[in-house]
Amino acid sequence: AEVNLGNVRRNLHTLRRAADGSAIFGVLKADAYGHGAPAIGRTLERAGVDGFAVALLEEAIELRDAGIQKPILVMGGYYGQAWGEVLAARLLPVVYDAGQIEGLARAIRFADRDPVKVHLKLDTGMARLGVRPGELAHILDVFRRFPEVELDGLMTHLACADADDPSATRAQLELFDRMCADVRAAGFHPTVRHAANSAALLSHACSLEIVRPGVALFGVP
Ligand SMILES: *Cc1c(COP(=O)(O)O)cnc(C)c1O
Numbered sequence: 552a553e554v555n556l557g558n559v560r561r562n563l564h565t566l567r568r569a570a571d572g573s574a575i576f577g578v579l580k581a582d583a584y585g586h587g588a589p590a591i592g593r594t595l596e597r598a599g600v601d602g603f604a605v606a607l608l609e610e611a612i613e614l615r616d617a618g619i620q621k622p623i624l625v626m627g628g629y630y631g632q633a634w635g636e637v638l639a640a641r642l643l644p645v646v647y648d649a650g651q652i653e654g655l656a657r658a659i660r661f662a663d664r665d666p667v668k669v670h671l672k673l674d675t676g677m678a679r680l681g682v683r684p685g686e687l688a689h690i691l692d693v694f695r696r697f698p699e700v701e702l703d704g705l706m707t708h709l710a711c712a713d714a715d716d717p718s719a720t721r722a723q724l725e726l727f728d729r730m731c732a733d734v735r736a737a738g739f740h741p742t743v744r745h746a747a748n749s750a751a752l753l754s755h756a757c758s759l760e761i762v763r764p765g766v767a768l769f770g771v772p
Pocket residue numbers: 578580626708747748749750763764765766767
């Protein structure tokens with residue numbers, strides 16, 4: 552698809568105002584929704600975006616190979632055993648199960664690296680991937696056992712932020728709040744939380760430390 556990079560810059564500035572102080576991680580999954588992730592990424596980085604989010608490890612590595620320096624969050628969680636690549640490309644992995652934490656910890660030990668920050672994905676109603684409330688205590692135990700993996704962020708995905716009725720999103724955000732409080736009560740101190748996609752950001756449904764707009768970068772709110 553043709554894309555006007557000037558429009559992408561303007562859309563970022565519009566989102567910056569809506570974000571009201573939250574950091575903006577531009578979502579460039581699926582080759583930036585077909586617009587070409589390397590060019591879009593470089594444009595956003597020069598325009599002052601705070602970070603990027605992609606679905607797949609390969610998408611993150613493509614952005615690094617294109618010269619992108621800002622943090623890159625890998626949201627999908629399909630790493631296989633490619634933890635060495637996560638470390639080499641200095642990525643910010645999203646995790647949601649014990650095997651991922653253990654695999655990453657072993658890679659960090661093997662490479663004799665400093666601890667690596669990760670974000671934990673919480674399932675608040677999407678029924679896809681993520682830690683459910685009943686599983687939270689167990690996953691926090693796993694983090695305790697592997698201190699090389701530092702729980703620095705908490706995220707969730709809002710299933711229906713673009714629906715007319717905001718009640719489902721409100722319920723998800725309330726559950727997210729409670730789970731974040733449980734994490735802190737368990738003695739962890741993640742520095743960032745994020746939930747909002749484009750629809751949630753533009754409807755001011757939530758403003759946490761980070762927002763994750765994708766489609767709105769291309770002017771299709
Ligand atoms: C795709 C995606 C986004 C961005 O969604 P838009 O509707 O394109 O803004 C944010 N978070 C996650 C987890 C996603 O998968």
